[in-house]
Amino acid sequence: MTWSNTKNEELKARAHKVIPRGMFGHQSTGMLPDEYPQFFSRARGSRLWDVDGNEYIDMMCAYGPNLLGYGFEPVEAAAAAQAALGDAMTGPSQSIVELAEALVGMIDHADWAIFCKNGTDATTIAIVTARAQTRRRKILAATGAYHGAAPWCTPRPAGVLPEDKAHIVYYQYNDADSLEAAFKANEGDVAGVIATPFLHETFKDEADVEREFAATARQLCDKAGAMLILDEVRAGFRLARGSSWARLGVQPDLSAWGKCIANGHPISAVVGSDAARKGAESIFVTGSFWFAATPMAAGVETLRHIREGDYLERTIAAGRRLREGLQQQAAAHGFTLRQSGPVQMPMILFEDDPDFRLGYAWVTEALKRGVYLHPYHNMFFSAAHSLEDMATALAATDDAFAAVKQRKGSLEPHPVVARMFAPH
Numbered sequence: 001m002t003w004s005n006t007k008n009e010e011l012k013a014r015a016h017k018v019i020p021r022g023m024f025g026h027q028s029t030g031m032l033p034d035e036y037p038q039f040f041s042r043a044r045g046s047r048l049w050d051v052d053g054n055e056y057i058d059m060m061c062a063y064g065p066n067l068l069g070y071g072f073e074p075v076e077a078a079a080a081a082q083a084a085l086g087d088a089m090t091g092p093s094q095s096i097v098e099l100a101e102a103l104v105g106m107i108d109h110a111d112w113a114i115f116c117k118n119g120t121d122a123t124t125i126a127i128v129t130a131r132a133q134t135r136r137r138k139i140l141a142a143t144g145a146y147h148g149a150a151p152w153c154t155p156r157p158a159g160v161l162p163e164d165k166a167h168i169v170y171y172q173y174n175d176a177d178s179l180e181a182a183f184k185a186n187e188g189d190v191a192g193v194i195a196t197p198f199l200h201e202t203f204k205d206e207a208d209v210e211r212e213f214a215a216t217a218r219q220l221c222d223k224a225g226a227m228l229i230l231d232e233v234r235a236g237f238r239l240a241r242g243s244s245w246a247r248l249g250v251q252p253d254l255s256a257w258g259k260c261i262a263n264g265h266p267i268s269a270v271v272g273s274d275a276a277r278k279g280a281e282s283i284f285v286t287g288s289f290w291f292a293a294t295p296m297a298a299g300v301e302t303l304r305h306i307r308e309g310d311y312l313e314r315t316i317a318a319g320r321r322l323r324e325g326l327q328q329q330a331a332a333h334g335f336t337l338r339q340s341g342p343v344q345m346p347m348i349l350f351e352d353d354p355d356f357r358l359g360y361a362w363v364t365e366a367l368k369r370g371v372y373l374h375p376y377h378n379m380f381f382s383a384a385h386s387l388e389d390m391a392t393a394l395a396a397t398d399d400a401f402a403a404v405k406q407r408k409g410s411l412e413p414h415p416v417v418a419r420m421f422a423p424h
């Protein structure tokens with residue numbers, strides 16, 4: 001079947017009339033190459049179908065939530081069984097206790113859990129808990145890190161008051177000196193430090209956390225009586241079956257989880273150690289849907305597969321296959337790729353491509369050949385991404401490299417990206 005986007009374009013036109021800018025957030029119109037579909041009809045395993053019926057090997061996994069494969073049967077069965085009994089009820093089902101027990105059992109620093117819906121809820125509850133626990137104001141966050149879309153952390157300035165971010169102080173990720181300086185400048189008023197498990201920002205190469213940096217963050221927090229908060233919303237359970245920093249021997253006091261913890265069902269969590277329990281007991285946080293039982297049943301089953309299955313080894317094998325294949329293809333076609341980060345959460349950028357015109361052209365050519373890649377966000381794989389899927393994807397990316405090579409002289413930057421990177 002040849003690729004087409006008639007239905008998608010019709011829906012985009014309708015959306016523009018009834019949805020601000022046609023779409024919001026990271027799906028806003030113009031945030032991806034123009035040919036990228038905005039509307040999807042279904043997903044299964046490693047595959048995604050858009051409204052025009054085009055089938056893709058999906059390298060984004062819903063921007064993280066898909067870990068075991070779309071529609072993974074055991075999780076869907078657990079969710080369906082609970083949904084048949086009741087979902088949003090006047091209070092939680094017993095699965096809230098089972099889910100909290102599972103997380104406390106899997107994450108070394110966790111002694112308790114609070115459940116919410118989105119990663120933003122979880123990171124926000126974590127900083128509120130740190131402030132309640134310490135009775136201090138300042139939260140130290142890395143410049144450019146994404147922690148969600150609430151006023152304290154949203155990357156866009158519109159509608160946000162300086163007061164909303166007044167007590168967020170910035171340091172440079174992996175720069176222990178900048179963290180120490182932030183502590184010094186706010187002595188006696190630091191409630192906590194928030195950090196992602198590794199550097200994963202849009203438009204940038206990923207970078208692993210430096211052990212020295214993580215250890216210093218822990219020491220500085222201990223010395224100042226501040227809480228160390230790990231934002232695991234994106235990386236959690238994609239690097240390890242517990243805390244991402246356990247391998248470094250660094251335990252945070254609080255961590256925020258979301259995205260894949262129920263394989264696509266809407267639930268997120270804050271977990272904490274007993275050092276943060278008083279704070280967690282004192283705050284008021286809730287939501288109409290936060291006690292819903294279906295996502296919790298899905299979460300219990302997802303966590304069981306995380307503990308007992310080989311999803312992690314599979315995603316790593318798939319990621320390694322893609323990375324090696326792309327490296328060879330790029331070289332054969334005369335391009336240099338920068339593939340950074342863990343193979344199972346890669347950032348794939350072109351060298352010498354400051355306005356992303358090569359990247360945009362390449363992912364668009366791959367899209368039309370049945371592979372959904374991202375030009376500037378880290379990608380994700382699931383346990384359903386088989387080595388055969390990666391071989392199929394690589395056949396498409398090889399042709400995509402050849403097509404870009406042919407068009408190279410006539411490529412233009414996407415206007416939105418050009419504006420973003422225009423010298424001021």
Ligand SMILES: *Cc1c(COP(=O)(O)O)cnc(C)c1O
Nearest residue numbers: 118119120146147148233234258
């Ligand atoms: C996605 C993300 C969030 C926000 O999660 P939402 O579910 O989108 O609110 C927070 N932190 C990190 C690191 C994320 O990747």
